[in-house]
Amino acid sequence: MTxxxxxxxxxxxxxxxxACAGCGLALAYRYILKALDGRAIMCVPASCLTVLGGxxxxxxxxxxxxxxxxxxxAATASGVVAGLKALGRKDVTVVAMAGDGGTVxxxxxxxxxxxxxxxxxxxxxxxxxxxxxxxxxxxxxxxxGVKTTTTPVGGKREHKKxxxxxxxxxxxxxxxxxxxxxxxxxxxxxxxxxxxRGTRYIHVYAPCPPGWLFxxxxxxxxxxxxxxxxAVVLYEIEDGAFRLTGLSKEIADxxxxxxxxxxxxxxxxxxxxxxxxxxxxxxRVARRWDRYVARDEEADA
Amino acid sequence: xxxxxxxxADTEVQIITGNQAMALAAKRCRVQxxxxxxxxxxxxxxxxxxxxxxxxxxxxxxxNVESEHSALSVCIGASSVGARAFTATSANGLAYxxxxxxxxxxxxxxxxxxxxxxxxxxxxxxxxxQQDSMSQRDAGWIQIFxxxxxxxxxxxxxxxxxxxxxxxxxMVCYDGYLLSxxxxxxxxxxxxxxxxxxxxxxxxxILDPADPRNLNQxxxxxxxxxxxxxxxxxxxELRYLLEEALEQARDTIIAVDEEYAAAFGRSCGGMxxxxxxxxxxxxxxAAGSLASEASVAVDALRAxxxxxxxxxxxxxxxxxxxELIEATAPAARVLVFDKSLSYGNEGPICGDVKAALYGSGSxxxxxxxxxxxxxxxxxxxxxxxxxxxxAAKGAVAPTEWINCRI
Amino acid sequence: MGTRDCGHLxxxxxxxxxxxxxxxxxxxxxxxxxxxxxxxxxxxxxxxxRCWCYCPEAAIEKAVPIEIDLTYCKGCGICAEGCPSKAIxxxxxxxxxxxx
Numbered sequence: 180m181t182x183x184x185x186x187x188x189x190x191x192x193x194x195x196x197x198a199c200a201g202c203g204l205a206l207a208y209r210y211i212l213k214a215l216d217g218r219a220i221m222c223v224p225a226s227c228l229t230v231l232g233g234x235x236x237x238x239x240x241x242x243x244x245x246x247x248x249x250x251x252x253a254a255t256a257s258g259v260v261a262g263l264k265a266l267g268r269k270d271v272t273v274v275a276m277a278g279d280g281g282t283v284x285x286x287x288x289x290x291x292x293x294x295x296x297x298x299x300x301x302x303x304x305x306x307x308x309x310x311x312x313x314x315x316x317x318x319x320x321x322x323x324g325v326k327t328t329t330t331p332v333g334g335k336r337e338h339k340k341x342x343x344x345x346x347x348x349x350x351x352x353x354x355x356x357x358x359x360x361x362x363x364x365x366x367x368x369x370x371x372x373x374x375x376r377g378t379r380y381i382h383v384y385a386p387c388p389p390g391w392l393f394x395x396x397x398x399x400x401x402x403x404x405x406x407x408x409x410a411v412v413l414y415e416i417e418d419g420a421f422r423l424t425g426l427s428k429e430i431a432d433x434x435x436x437x438x439x440x441x442x443x444x445x446x447x448x449x450x451x452x453x454x455x456x457x458x459x460x461x462x463r464v465a466r467r468w469d470r471y472v473a474r475d476e477e478a479d480a
Numbered sequence: 481x482x483x484x485x486x487x488x489a490d491t492e493v494q495i496i497t498g499n500q501a502m503a504l505a506a507k508r509c510r511v512q513x514x515x516x517x518x519x520x521x522x523x524x525x526x527x528x529x530x531x532x533x534x535x536x537x538x539x540x541x542x543x544n545v546e547s548e549h550s551a552l553s554v555c556i557g558a559s560s561v562g563a564r565a566f567t568a569t570s571a572n573g574l575a576y577x578x579x580x581x582x583x584x585x586x587x588x589x590x591x592x593x594x595x596x597x598x599x600x601x602x603x604x605x606x607x608x609x610q611q612d613s614m615s616q617r618d619a620g621w622i623q624i625f626x627x628x629x630x631x632x633x634x635x636x637x638x639x640x641x642x643x644x645x646x647x648x649x650x651m652v653c654y655d656g657y658l659l660s661x662x663x664x665x666x667x668x669x670x671x672x673x674x675x676x677x678x679x680x681x682x683x684x685x686i687l688d689p690a691d692p693r694n695l696n697q698x699x700x701x702x703x704x705x706x707x708x709x710x711x712x713x714x715x716x717e718l719r720y721l722l723e724e725a726l727e728q729a730r731d732t733i734i735a736v737d738e739e740y741a742a743a744f745g746r747s748c749g750g751m752x753x754x755x756x757x758x759x760x761x762x763x764x765x766a767a768g769s770l771a772s773e774a775s776v777a778v779d780a781l782r783a784x785x786x787x788x789x790x791x792x793x794x795x796x797x798x799x800x801x802x803e804l805i806e807a808t809a810p811a812a813r814v815l816v817f818d819k820s821l822s823y824g825n826e827g828p829i830c831g832d833v834k835a836a837l838y839g840s841g842s843x844x845x846x847x848x849x850x851x852x853x854x855x856x857x858x859x860x861x862x863x864x865x866x867x868x869x870x871a872a873k874g875a876v877a878p879t880e881w882i883n884c885r886i
Numbered sequence: 887m888g889t890r891d892c893g894h895l896x897x898x899x900x901x902x903x904x905x906x907x908x909x910x911x912x913x914x915x916x917x918x919x920x921x922x923x924x925x926x927x928x929x930x931x932x933x934x935x936r937c938w939c940y941c942p943e944a945a946i947e948k949a950v951p952i953e954i955d956l957t958y959c960k961g962c963g964i965c966a967e968g969c970p971s972k973a974i975x976x977x978x979x980x981x982x983x984x985x986x
Contacts, residue, residue, distance in 0.1 A: 194955055195945075197905065216483070220687050234699065234704070237900070291546070706900060710892050713889040
């Protein structure tokens with residue numbers, strides 16, 4: 180595992196971009212680009228990342244980047260893969276990167292199609308758990324109870340879609356979850372995925388200060404707490420073999436999860452939760468954690 | 481005549497359907513990426529192409545996508561990195577492509593799309609009319625109609641060259657079943673001859689880690705300077721360039737058709753074609769196979785002493801305005817037969833003909849007819865009868881529906 | 887001079903810093919570094935550098951002594967929050983000598 184201090188100093192995401200102060204996506208993106216060494220073509224649909232990328236004729240990123248329609252990220256990327264193959268270009272990794280709305284909602288059909296064809300691309304979903312760029316509307320990745328501009332009273336009524344689980348059902352070579360609060364873990368996963376073939380999927384949880392209602396200084400704190408409480412679990416599935424990674428692995432082996440309320444209380448979007456919903460979320464997180472730990476132990480044994 | 485003789489030695493006549501002619505043209509153009517989704521009556525195009533790839537006759541990436549939206553998106557990705565890309569669809573499939581149709585034109589990608597014209601649902605109909613491509617006429621694509629299987633092949637080969645020359649995608653439209661599933665003799669040029677006619681594709685876009693660019697970004701309303709202080713386009717300037725390219729495409733369509741005629745001994749007429757129109761007092765205007773049917777009607781009318789002629793609309797976008805003004809100059813009456821409708825107004829070709837003639841000094845009466853929706857048969861005798869009835873109409877008349885038994 | 891001279895047929899941009907302008911102007915709080923407290927400065931080597939590591943703006947170079955690019959730093963405060971030796975303090979811009 181790469182140590183934080185050994186992460187490369189070269190920057191591909193340039194300062195003075197359009198991302199909000201304290202943006203969790205921007206932090207994750209810095210490390211995703213470092214892991215790709217600049218040798219990739221990105222396909223990006225409408226999203227916060229489009230905003231970060233900047234407005235014509237200036238780009239905030241030293242990386243070839245193709246903007247694509249909202250539903251077509253994995254399909255357009257499939258076209259880039261096919262085009263490069265037809266032209267005999269083998270030196271470039273094709274990366275499709277979309278937000279949660281662009282992945283779990285409008286982009287799921289194209290993504291499932293590309294995954295079924297085992298298209299040779301790395302798909303990264305950065306999940307800030309709502310349509311942030313358009314003003315914090317709920318997506319199917321928004322957790323239950325969260326207040327958004329389209330769930331203004333009582334919060335969202337449905338649970339979050341398990342996208343990494345859906346991708347696991349496609350039996351891909353590599354699936355991982357990650358958080359920008361752990362850049363070393365994220366960097367290693369992107370590098371590993373970069374060097375594999377077929378469809379690879381990484382789900383990055385990206386804390387969002389204006390959307391989740393916490394102070395800009397706390398992006399890394401919120402990301403860390405999300406893992407400490409089990410709201411986010413860091414894992415990877417390589418050729419079907421599941422294993423916990425990073426802090427999630429340490430907690431499973433040596434410690435226990437902190438109360439979920441620590442996570443729910445460190446941001447404003449959960450402020451209207453009632454006791455019953457908190458209990459439901461706690462039960463859900465605990466059961467999921469037990470399942471993941473069991474799978475991890477199964478692999479160790 | 482010498483070129484026809486030379487070409488004849490280098491070609492082979494095949495008895496094939498319109499769909500097979502389209503697939504064979506894509507093969508002759510050495511498409512590098514094919515992506516399509518099954519839909520009647522288009523499916524045979526992509527089935528044939530997948531057979532070519534499977535048999536090793538065509539060195540292309542064939543992507544079995546999960547929707548038409550993805551089919552065109554694959555072409556957009558492939559074309560952006562410099563691969564020659566092709567797709568085909570019909571009706572609801574074309575409608576599902578609406579978003580990437582606009583995208584491909586705005587990104588100025590020379591994709592060629594075979595549109596096998598079919599009626600739009602609801603209700604379901606797999607049969608022919610031209611509502612599908614007409615409903616996408618403002619997407620920024622060049623649209624060209626073919627009237628028989630030979631023209632499907634010839635137009636498709638020309639389409640790749642036109643698209644590359646002006647950096648605008650081209651839709652080759654032909655009537656479902658009437659052409660797609662009808663067998664006709666097609667004169668097929670050799671691979672070497674097509675290779676000579678069609679140069680390789682060099683993209684105007686750059687997607688290379690050695691020179692990282694960001695394509696199709698958010699673009700402001702006003703122009704903006706780049707990092708070197710060069711003033712670059714705003715959204716409006718980019719759209720002006722697209723329209724300018726569509727206007728320039730008039731000359732390109734004509735020039736490419738002439739080059740094709742020189743190489744293969746056959747012309748498709750450039751922007752439009754005419755039949756017995758020189759001295760015509762009444763002209764029948766239509767697109768696709770309906771215009772061929774109109775030629776049969778004209779022969780019957782001429783036999784009865786009626787000086788009739790045909791204008792076949794080949795290029796629909798860009799619209800052949802100047803050619804129409806010239807071709808309609810001798811006529812007192814123009815009957816436009818549309819196989820689609822701009823609901824709440826009139827047939828789209830009819831409206832465009834009127835707009836083209838307005839202020840031109842040519843003032844025939846222009847009357848609109850709607851025919852053949854959802855596969856309703858249109859016989860030459862019905863067209864001839866419409867021409868006879870039309871003589872009683874004044875300068876302005878409401879749109880008439882042919883053979884609608886409401 | 888019109889925009890035609892840029893030669894683009896479609897929107898095609900090249901990378902540059904400051905695409906959104908001098909984003910340092912967004913800042914209300916400024917990170918001020920006390921190099922006497924900085925672990926990396928004390929060791930004069932590439933150690934710690936949590937501030938560089940967690941900066942979502944890429945406004946800090948991987949170098950010693952650390953320097954924050956105030957032209958672009960948006961003032962989120964992640965560097966100060968995460969500094970193990972409390973060497974970075976967030977100071978209101980209005981209290982800075984050259985503050986606006």
